Amino acid sequence: MRYIPNSPDERAALLAAVGASSVDDLFATVPRAVYHREAPPLPPPASEIEVRRDFGALAARDASLSEWTSFLGGGLYSHHSPAFVSQLLLRGEFLTAYTPYQPEVSQGTLTAVYEFQTHIALLTGQDIANASMYEGASAFVEAVLMAERLTKKKTKVVVSQGIHPEYLLCLRTYLANFPFTIVEIPLGEDGATDAAALAAAVDDATFAVALQSPNAFGVVESWDGLAAAAHAKNALAIGVVNEMFSLAVLQPPGARGVDIACGEAASFGVPPSFGGPLVGFLACRDAFKRQIPGRLVGKTVDADGSPAFCLTLSTREQHIRREKATSNICTNQGLFALAATMTLSALGKQGLRETAMQCLAKTEYLKAGVKSLTGPFSLAFSGKTFNEFALRCGPGVEAVLARAEEKKILAGVPFARLDPLGAGHRDLLLVAVTERVPRAGLDGLLDVLRSF
Amino acid sequence: MRYIPNSPDERAALLAAVGASSVDDLFATVPRAVYHREAPPLPPPASEIEVRRDFGALAARDASLSEWTSFLGGGLYSHHSPAFVSQLLLRGEFLTAYTPYQPEVSQGTLTAVYEFQTHIALLTGQDIANASMYEGASAFVEAVLMAERLTKKKTKVVVSQGIHPEYLLCLRTYLANFPFTIVEIPLGEDGATDAAALAAAVDDATFAVALQSPNAFGVVESWDGLAAAAHAKNALAIGVVNEMFSLAVLQPPGARGVDIACGEAASFGVPPSFGGPLVGFLACRDAFKRQIPGRLVGKTVDADGSPAFCLTLSTREQHIRREKATSNICTNQGLFALAATMTLSALGKQGLRETAMQCLAKTEYLKAGVKSLTGPFSLAFSGKTFNEFALRCGPGVEAVLARAEEKKILAGVPFARLDPLGAGHRDLLLVAVTERVPRAGLDGLLDVLRSF
Amino acid sequence: MTDHGTLTEGPLVRADARLDRRRRFGSLFDAARSGRTGVHLPTLDVPPADPAALYGDAHRTEVAGEIEANEVDVVRHFTRLSQMNFAIDTALYSLGSCTMKHNPRINEEIARLAGFNDTHPYAPVHLSQGNLELMWRLEQALKALTGFARVTLQPSAGANGELTGALMIRAAHVKAGNPRKNVLVPDSAHGTNPATAHFAGYDVVELASNAHGTLDLAELASKLNEDVAALMITVPNTLGVFEERILDIAKMVHDKGAYLYLDGANFNAFVGKVRPADMGVDVMHMNLHKTFSTPHGGGGPGAGPVGVAPALVPFLPVPTIENDRGIFRFDVDRPDTIGKMRTFYGNFGVLVRALTYIVSYGNRIHEVAENAVLNANYIRKKLEPFYHLKYTAPSYHEVVFDDKKQAALGLHNIDVAKRLMDFGFHPPTMSFPLIVPGALMIEPTESEPREELDAFIDAMIAIAKECETAPEIVHGAPHTTPVRRLDEAGAAREASRPGSFAPVLRAPVR
Amino acid sequence: MTDHGTLTEGPLVRADARLDRRRRFGSLFDAARSGRTGVHLPTLDVPPADPAALYGDAHRTEVAGEIEANEVDVVRHFTRLSQMNFAIDTALYSLGSCTMKHNPRINEEIARLAGFNDTHPYAPVHLSQGNLELMWRLEQALKALTGFARVTLQPSAGANGELTGALMIRAAHVKAGNPRKNVLVPDSAHGTNPATAHFAGYDVVELASNAHGTLDLAELASKLNEDVAALMITVPNTLGVFEERILDIAKMVHDKGAYLYLDGANFNAFVGKVRPADMGVDVMHMNLHKTFSTPHGGGGPGAGPVGVAPALVPFLPVPTIENDRGIFRFDVDRPDTIGKMRTFYGNFGVLVRALTYIVSYGNRIHEVAENAVLNANYIRKKLEPFYHLKYTAPSYHEVVFDDKKQAALGLHNIDVAKRLMDFGFHPPTMSFPLIVPGALMIEPTESEPREELDAFIDAMIAIAKECETAPEIVHGAPHTTPVRRLDEAGAAREASRPGSFAPVLRAPVR
Ligand SMILES: Cc1ncc(COP(=O)(O)O)c(C=O)c1O
Numbered sequence A, B: 001m002r003y004i005p006n007s008p009d010e011r012a013a014l015l016a017a018v019g020a021s022s023v024d025d026l027f028a029t030v031p032r033a034v035y036h037r038e039a040p041p042l043p044p045p046a047s048e049i050e051v052r053r054d055f056g057a058l059a060a061r062d063a064s065l066s067e068w069t070s071f072l073g074g075g076l077y078s079h080h081s082p083a084f085v086s087q088l089l090l091r092g093e094f095l096t097a098y099t100p101y102q103p104e105v106s107q108g109t110l111t112a113v114y115e116f117q118t119h120i121a122l123l124t125g126q127d128i129a130n131a132s133m134y135e136g137a138s139a140f141v142e143a144v145l146m147a148e149r150l151t152k153k154k155t156k157v158v159v160s161q162g163i164h165p166e167y168l169l170c171l172r173t174y175l176a177n178f179p180f181t182i183v184e185i186p187l188g189e190d191g192a193t194d195a196a197a198l199a200a201a202v203d204d205a206t207f208a209v210a211l212q213s214p215n216a217f218g219v220v221e222s223w224d225g226l227a228a229a230a231h232a233k234n235a236l237a238i239g240v241v242n243e244m245f246s247l248a249v250l251q252p253p254g255a256r257g258v259d260i261a262c263g264e265a266a267s268f269g270v271p272p273s274f275g276g277p278l279v280g281f282l283a284c285r286d287a288f289k290r291q292i293p294g295r296l297v298g299k300t301v302d303a304d305g306s307p308a309f310c311l312t313l314s315t316r317e318q319h320i321r322r323e324k325a326t327s328n329i330c331t332n333q334g335l336f337a338l339a340a341t342m343t344l345s346a347l348g349k350q351g352l353r354e355t356a357m358q359c360l361a362k363t364e365y366l367k368a369g370v371k372s373l374t375g376p377f378s379l380a381f382s383g384k385t386f387n388e389f390a391l392r393c394g395p396g397v398e399a400v401l402a403r404a405e406e407k408k409i410l411a412g413v414p415f416a417r418l419d420p421l422g423a424g425h426r427d428l429l430l431v432a433v434t435e436r437v438p439r440a441g442l443d444g445l446l447d448v449l450r451s452f
Numbered sequence C, D: 001m002t003d004h005g006t007l008t009e010g011p012l013v014r015a016d017a018r019l020d021r022r023r024r025f026g027s028l029f030d031a032a033r034s035g036r037t038g039v040h041l042p043t044l045d046v047p048p049a050d051p052a053a054l055y056g057d058a059h060r061t062e063v064a065g066e067i068e069a070n071e072v073d074v075v076r077h078f079t080r081l082s083q084m085n086f087a088i089d090t091a092l093y094s095l096g097s098c099t100m101k102h103n104p105r106i107n108e109e110i111a112r113l114a115g116f117n118d119t120h121p122y123a124p125v126h127l128s129q130g131n132l133e134l135m136w137r138l139e140q141a142l143k144a145l146t147g148f149a150r151v152t153l154q155p156s157a158g159a160n161g162e163l164t165g166a167l168m169i170r171a172a173h174v175k176a177g178n179p180r181k182n183v184l185v186p187d188s189a190h191g192t193n194p195a196t197a198h199f200a201g202y203d204v205v206e207l208a209s210n211a212h213g214t215l216d217l218a219e220l221a222s223k224l225n226e227d228v229a230a231l232m233i234t235v236p237n238t239l240g241v242f243e244e245r246i247l248d249i250a251k252m253v254h255d256k257g258a259y260l261y262l263d264g265a266n267f268n269a270f271v272g273k274v275r276p277a278d279m280g281v282d283v284m285h286m287n288l289h290k291t292f293s294t295p296h297g298g299g300g301p302g303a304g305p306v307g308v309a310p311a312l313v314p315f316l317p318v319p320t321i322e323n324d325r326g327i328f329r330f331d332v333d334r335p336d337t338i339g340k341m342r343t344f345y346g347n348f349g350v351l352v353r354a355l356t357y358i359v360s361y362g363n364r365i366h367e368v369a370e371n372a373v374l375n376a377n378y379i380r381k382k383l384e385p386f387y388h389l390k391y392t393a394p395s396y397h398e399v400v401f402d403d404k405k406q407a408a409l410g411l412h413n414i415d416v417a418k419r420l421m422d423f424g425f426h427p428p429t430m431s432f433p434l435i436v437p438g439a440l441m442i443e444p445t446e447s448e449p450r451e452e453l454d455a456f457i458d459a460m461i462a463i464a465k466e467c468e469t470a471p472e473i474v475h476g477a478p479h480t481t482p483v484r485r486l487d488e489a490g491a492a493r494e495a496s497r498p499g500s501f502a503p504v505l506r507a508p509v510r
């Protein structure tokens, strides 16, 4: 069989060695009423030739970003992934290893995780970062829960409505069974969180206050304002980032008083893959390290005194602490944290800056183009942006998408996709721009808008 | 710069260390008249993003066999390549190593070559095989030259016109400057080499007699007849094979008295890649090993007495023997010999047989379909075939190709493509079938023919 | 098995580690490189922006401390790093409970098709039909294998699936008027089980296992009452033992109006042979990275789909994927939904690999379970004379030895594990089950060939002998790995020291 | 550079090699597996054929002795094998004359596009326009870099390019009425040069080099006459020394009606800085696997395009690729063509990689040469105090030391080379140039970063010291590789013994 090397004869020899007369013997303690002797109700095995044909046909029905001009973002941005990344990820030593429980035979993974932690800490301006979270939304939830543990006996979390609606929905889902109140703060005219409302909502019962920047409408928020509002009432400030390239041109949360940074790091060479696997992150001050969820890698020495890495502070974790653990996470996003690490290593200081500058310049070019239009389109908000903005579409979002589609352009993400259970902003299209789009693509989109 | 890690500052430090004041100093012994200080006349560097876009557009203009139903063969057959092969070939330890001159750090490559030699020897029924030749045609030429060295002072080589026309053209090219005569033997009615003419052409001056089976028209030839004709006059028999799967259902040349087997082993998982890189092979009797061209790997022991592999019998080779070498080959087809080895390892005894049986069955199905047609098509020859046959096209080859193209079918190879400088067989289309084509594809081609 | 006289070789003369290019070259942050980069973009084709003017004092001019390296540096670094890892692709990876089976290469190829890998979750649904159909098909296949009414593919890993299940159970109880208070968890359970129960807002009540290592039905009866929301069990449990009385257990749980949660981490022991829904299970997560061969990737990603009985269907996270006669769509209109467990729809790339695997086996997938169990029993049989087995009930996919015999000689499970590295194998799991002190939990999986099992067995036997004849070698192991045995306790001490974050938990800014 | 006190570490306790899964597991033909396969095809969807009936006694029923292995076995086998190789991706690969530079990963990606990789050479030309355009573009780029009238992309490797060039030279002489008899080759030449001349039907006349290691013009004058068809030189030559008098040499050759052939193996020393046609070269091959970064693949493939001056254009192999205003076609209608060097059009996949590389550097490609030369000179400077340099003329892309100093201590170039392995580096070339006995030919290439050069230099210096302080360690090296030093002479002896083919040159049939 496919990936069962032993042939029927070899299996028979093993069966004989264990003293069983048939495979059924090995399953003797399964209640007979539920034990199936017949084959499961699936089609016969498919060969590689058939798999290629069948799945190839499925894949051909999806819009691949390499074949379309794409302005899709909404929390997941398609940046350049260097060619070497996907090739090195195929190395069996990375691909087919697991959590580095045994450091002597896992220095490869461990070193890479240590590097990932370093990149995230540097980018967010925090002291430390963990080895990865599943993705942005659960990282955000874990940050909120962590803040609660750190602040003791408080019950309220204040969140901006500029946080990605799916993140907020996850927060409500995970917090449903805790006695916590979630207070949402609306955005102002400029698309940024209403600072006065935010400050007013924070009280002594508040354990955490959270903002996202750039927010779900692309608008850059103020970390200073967040930190001030939170710290005024001894709450912790949580900063969410899901377009990490913004941190190459914008001050990081950690440098502006934000206590915990969390979000999505998929911008760094992680393929969009229809939304997963991605790579969440969580970074914070050194003082909070005993409450951080997930794995942490630390530097130590081996018996010869040589430097080496291992998992550390694991008494926080479920396999030791069980119901008192800081999280139930076990399997994380290892391989894609590695992809991000590889990509960041190649980008480096220069590449981060250059990429961010290109995203910014192209976005500003497109925004200027939109402003110069005479038709039924406008920028929804006046706030500063990085590489995404909300376009108010007079003709309706779907009409714009449809007309762009004819030109092989994916014009953007209807805000309604982020917030299908909500009701607001139905006329907004989120338009995101990365370095992958050449000027001709930007002009192509402007032509589409001009055609209305 | 791209793949020059040292930054300008670091280069300056190296320059200082070597005591040069500028790069130009290092080139001081180049005659000034030819030394260019200015940039070469090429466009500016292209980034990965641009390379992907630009080359992607080129590639999109070619017919990829994965998107077409293909009956193309003519010496290069597109078989299934297991998914793991192309992924493992990307491992840097294989990809970026060179000829295993230093066995202690090349056991990986050496073991694989030893296995390649074994596979080729087993398939062809010969004692030994070398580490690879460039491709089929040059392997054939080297076999002829080797036969000449082995037979001493003879001057004539007798070749069947059933050998791939490009192989014959290469033979003429390489032999142009040697005092040898090439005699070509025509095919009989059945598409096989005229046995009587062959026997008659061989004389005491003949050092080699060569046949291909299946031949360039797909017809299975007789190794027995070849060996008998050659040995009658103390010439060596050379058997050419370029569809190696045939050797899973047909007696191998080595078992039927053929002295040297050579040809193309690309059928084993080597991507067609528009005709190269492929992987030539050359196999022969043990007695001829001192005259074999190219690399050979042998088994020996290390200082601890452990088994280990190294290059051997290298006194045959150019780096030692210079103008007296058995060949001038140096770089060979290492990586694709490895691809073939990996594929053969996975195929194994069962997979070889099963694949060959499927090719055969599908070809017979198609031939039966052709025979049942009432229109202007016929099988050009009555001889037995394996997985390719020549179709005589009443309406002309191009008309058939064009009509098939509308159905996304590549109907076959016009014989004229193999022999553009020749004149015969202009109405023949070579139709090859592999396990990649499902029955629907076979029926699709029959429908096309039926439409005439 | 082979019988070898000498178990060790003579000394080797290694070059000083600092001079050996293959070892201990540290992190990319260590090296003093400057002015390099490994990514080159097209020349900017629009007017440059001025971030300083735009952002004012919120402008950041550089990410200080970041790497400056070229592609050459980076490719080499990660190639060298990889060479310091053991992995399934190099040898048997005996890490029990993790189902370290072969990861087929066709799965990687298919998951990398641009039409899957380079697609955006918010692309129009009519331009994503292939993706939706794939998810729908996977749900159907998992339903066929489990017998559940529906399966959500959204959870990101096993533990996330557990939480999804627990939240659905709670939502169902809430809807029925009482969330209840407790979740029962056997003492043999994996740590994620109690942790999950806690994060779903429940108190954990531990159940002591009986002498066979299975559930003690009297104990269960004594703790089961109307405050109990669910029982979370693992089948086969973490000892590799099947809960023979699973049908009785299900009945007892249901009689109290509680739900039966099955941790499906060990589904590999019975996939295609037993449908969990038939056993009375109400909800179960599957670890696609275990049973369904998706790669573990040095820690992840995984995927933890959850199957549910009809009663829990209303509570599934949104969106679900619906098939309207060949047109696939997302359904968010589910009033009782618990909400969402993550952004988008799940670890789609992992789902692609899992479905590829399932169709590759098709209706012969039960052979996976049969051979996983056979291989584990073979190892058990061969090693039983050399290692102590605390629980002797029949083993399924894994066997849990312990170090009782070796402890008598002053050596422990960790010593055996570390010495195993010198033989080229990845050690067993040691951190649990907590009911087996000094555990050596071995799970070979079905994808190990006989000769690899034998080689592993030979190594384990050789070590058992070394424990008697050369204990200092075992105690000092490993000897041949890129680094020697680590000071993990020291690391934790140092890491927990306030302010020690750099260089302990990250590289410092140079 | 680093100064380390101790150069070696203490002893290690390895597990017996036969028990160590990472080492010496032999060939796949060794293991006794049966009934396994690693390839699964679709179920046959047409009636089965009956080969016995069809072929009669020409039918073969099985390939006896073939492997019976599963994908798991095969993936592991080749993963393990690869781990026994040194490669550029692991560290500096000092093998001189082979230009072991970084192989960019984008090249591999592009070459694997289905529109290139999965295309058939006999597909209709109108369905192959991308391929033809690519080849045409590569020819234009190589023309721009060399100054030649045309370039054929057909030869399969450097040596095959040499033969193509030699055959064209001979065809031109034949056409002019006299094929001539000799080809002049310096004694420093690579072995392929004389071998090629022989296979083109010429006698080789060797030219002794002068004291600088370059061509002796008096010697050249004395051997140049109307019987000489060509002079084959290498620039820079195999010592890494540029032929300063190349213009004079070209004139002398041309004055006798002979052609100047340039072995372009060392093009990396001057690509983008000097156009060979400007130096009076008539024909030159390029090794795309050297200068243009295509991977060496453990021995190949390469590609050896040949550029020619106008006089040789008529003799190019067919087909050439022509651009008729954007429609590309093959031209076979070339009456004076030498014919074909191989099937189809060349190693197309290698050509794709080379063009990818060239456009990636574009008009900055001369920096390749500059840095290749700089790096070689840096190594020369640092190692000159420790290793003897027979020829002291300025070095270009490589430097050829020898073992004169070490020989005085009883150690030879091979000992230094083998010990270098213990430091993680691939040894230099030792087999040539023949004019430097005990050669250590080192070519770092431009893609080595400074710290890698330093690490290599440190290792070489450490070894020079060890030769004095611990000669037995150097002599017994390598100590840390998967196998120890091999008995290569014994292997050759055994291999040449009549009838010894199995198991010496292949596995026996079990
Ligand atoms: C028994 C058991 N339950 C649950 C889990 C958690 O699954 P995951 O790591 O996918 O979150 C594991 C994983 O190791 C396990 O072994």
Ligand SMILES: Cc1ncc(COP(=O)(O)O)c(C=O)c1O
Pocket: B329, B330, B331, D097, D098, D157, D158, D159, D160, D190, D192, D193, D234, D238, D263, D265, D266, D287, D302, D303, D304
């Ligand atoms: C100087 C020189 N000439 C010619 C060659 C032959 O080139 P190839 O190996 O590509 O056939 C080599 C290759 O090693 C070489 O170094």
